[in-house]
Amino acid sequence: MGTQTETLEWRVKIPEKKIEGKAWLNLKKRVIDTGLCTHCSACALVCPVGGIISSPNQEIDFPEWEENCIDCGACIRACHRWEYTPLYDLGDYIDLTAGKSKRFKGQDGAMVTEFMASALEMGLIDRALFVGRDDEWRPVIYHIRSVDQLKNTRVTGTKYSYASVLPELKKAVEVTKKGVGVIGTPCIVTGVRKLQSEFKVFRDKINLVVGLFCMENFYYYQLRAYLEQKGVDLKKLVKMDITKGKFIATMTDSKVSFPVKEMDEIVPHGCESCTDFANVLADVSVGSVGSKAGYSTVVVRAEVGKKVLDYIKDKGYADFSKVNPEIIEKLTKLKKKRIKNIPEEYLSVAFKEDRKKNRENKENKENKENKENTE
Numbered sequence: 001m002g003t004q005t006e007t008l009e010w011r012v013k014i015p016e017k018k019i020e021g022k023a024w025l026n027l028k029k030r031v032i033d034t035g036l037c038t039h040c041s042a043c044a045l046v047c048p049v050g051g052i053i054s055s056p057n058q059e060i061d062f063p064e065w066e067e068n069c070i071d072c073g074a075c076i077r078a079c080h081r082w083e084y085t086p087l088y089d090l091g092d093y094i095d096l097t098a099g100k101s102k103r104f105k106g107q108d109g110a111m112v113t114e115f116m117a118s119a120l121e122m123g124l125i126d127r128a129l130f131v132g133r134d135d136e137w138r139p140v141i142y143h144i145r146s147v148d149q150l151k152n153t154r155v156t157g158t159k160y161s162y163a164s165v166l167p168e169l170k171k172a173v174e175v176t177k178k179g180v181g182v183i184g185t186p187c188i189v190t191g192v193r194k195l196q197s198e199f200k201v202f203r204d205k206i207n208l209v210v211g212l213f214c215m216e217n218f219y220y221y222q223l224r225a226y227l228e229q230k231g232v233d234l235k236k237l238v239k240m241d242i243t244k245g246k247f248i249a250t251m252t253d254s255k256v257s258f259p260v261k262e263m264d265e266i267v268p269h270g271c272e273s274c275t276d277f278a279n280v281l282a283d284v285s286v287g288s289v290g291s292k293a294g295y296s297t298v299v300v301r302a303e304v305g306k307k308v309l310d311y312i313k314d315k316g317y318a319d320f321s322k323v324n325p326e327i328i329e330k331l332t333k334l335k336k337k338r339i340k341n342i343p344e345e346y347l348s349v350a351f352k353e354d355r356k357k358n359r360e361n362k363e364n365k366e367n368k369e370n371k372e373n374t375e
């Protein structure tokens with residue numbers, strides 16, 4: 001494994017755009033200090049000197065950068081918020097369905113688990129990264145190698161805390177033979193796609209990306225303090241859910257519920273400037289809105305996702321039902337509004353050009369219509 005790591009090329013050129021001072025300092029000023037950072041840790045995993053860390057309060061930092069940073073620029077290359085291209089809307093898809101796994105228990109219909117279990121059975125991947133938890137709901141990354149491991153209910157289900165998926169993904173791509181499956185919120189998936197665009201090993205070794213819908217997330221320690229103050233005993237907690245505007249904590253002997261709006265004060269800055277609800281870059285996106293209770297909404301975007309869905313259907317592993325896309329679209333529109341929280345100077349050039357072109361097209365269309373109406 002050591003030799004394999006050494007052959008991976010983490011040292012890359014600094015982006016064309018002229019930057020003054022060390023690359024790390026630029027990343028810190030532009031992304032971390034401005035609150036755009038999503039704590040994906042892509043910068044930390046590519047840093048060849050291993051100096052970037054995620055501190056206990058989950059700040060991304062490089063405490064000894066002055067002595068140790070070699071100014072290679074890899075951290076900037078890996079950061080999906082350096083040149084921020086906001087994503088939004090429902091995105092392209094080839095199938096939209098609601099599903100409920102007959103084999104697993106999950107947050108909703110356990111379709112995320114079913115997709116990964118089926119991909120393992122098909123031999124498409126030989127490991128899948130899951131965000132599980134310890135007995136106090138700290139997120140823990142599991143490398144799942146067999147379908148039986150997925151009967152563990154700590155592995156499935158939603159944890160409303162940032163999870164360090166990408167550093168584990170680096171370990172997974174180094175050891176996999178058949179390929180890796182990865183699950184994540186839109187910021188994790190965007191981080192995966194950025195790594196794939198910059199580093200061949202991620203392009204070659206990641207075979208399935210299952211994305212979750214996402215409106216917000218929290219830092220573990222802040223969430224924990226918040227829930228404890230609301231009377232939640234994390235050792236007794238069996239499920240956390242955000243549904244119909246309420247945060248619901250279900251414990252073994254009681255339930256605590258309150259409006260999720262009350263938690264606005266602990267929503268991290270990175271989420272406030274995030275516009276992607278439906279996880280538009282995933283191969284398959286899964287969420288709870290849009291389906292009846294106990295089912296997951298499944299948005300199949302890529303052929304690989306369709307292949308796995310067909311396998312699930314052939315094997316009779318899940319029940320299926322209809323989706324109501326309007327409610328998903330309503331939430332995508334709501335999240336798109338956060339674009340106003342991104343300062344203009346941080347938007348990518350590509351995004352600004354696209355936006356300009358769209359505006360011009362719209363104006364041309366309106367002018368043409370006005371002209372036709374007056375003739």
Ligand SMILES: Cc1cc2nc3c(=O)[nH]c(=O)nc-3n(C[C@H](O)[C@H](O)[C@H](O)COP(=O)(O)OP(=O)(O)OC[C@H]3O[C@@H](n4cnc5c(N)ncnc54)[C@H](O)[C@@H]3O)c2cc1C
Binds near residue numbers: 110185
């Ligand atoms: C932070 C967060 C916010 C969400 N917000 C919404 C929302 O607003 N609306 C909506 O419809 N759906 C939302 N979801 C998705 C929803 O909660 C379910 O995950 C989804 O419906 C899939 O259910 P399932 O039963 O198919 O998944 P399961 O089969 O239970 O599998 C879920 C898998 O998700 C992964 N996971 C859990 N927590 C995290 C995490 N913190 N980071 C990365 N991966 C994780 C784990 O690998 C887990 O096994 C959110 C999910 C997360 C993690």
Ligand code: SF4
Binds near residue numbers: 047
């Ligand atoms: S060594 Fe390279 S990757 Fe690490 S902080 Fe410095 S510029 Fe970034």
Ligand code: SF4
Binds near residue numbers: 027038039043
């Ligand atoms: S968004 Fe990710 S890659 Fe960019 S600075 Fe934050 S943790 Fe690093």
Ligand code: SF4
Binds near residue numbers: 217
């Ligand atoms: S709201 Fe955006 S930044 Fe926050 S966890 Fe969800 S996908 Fe990531």
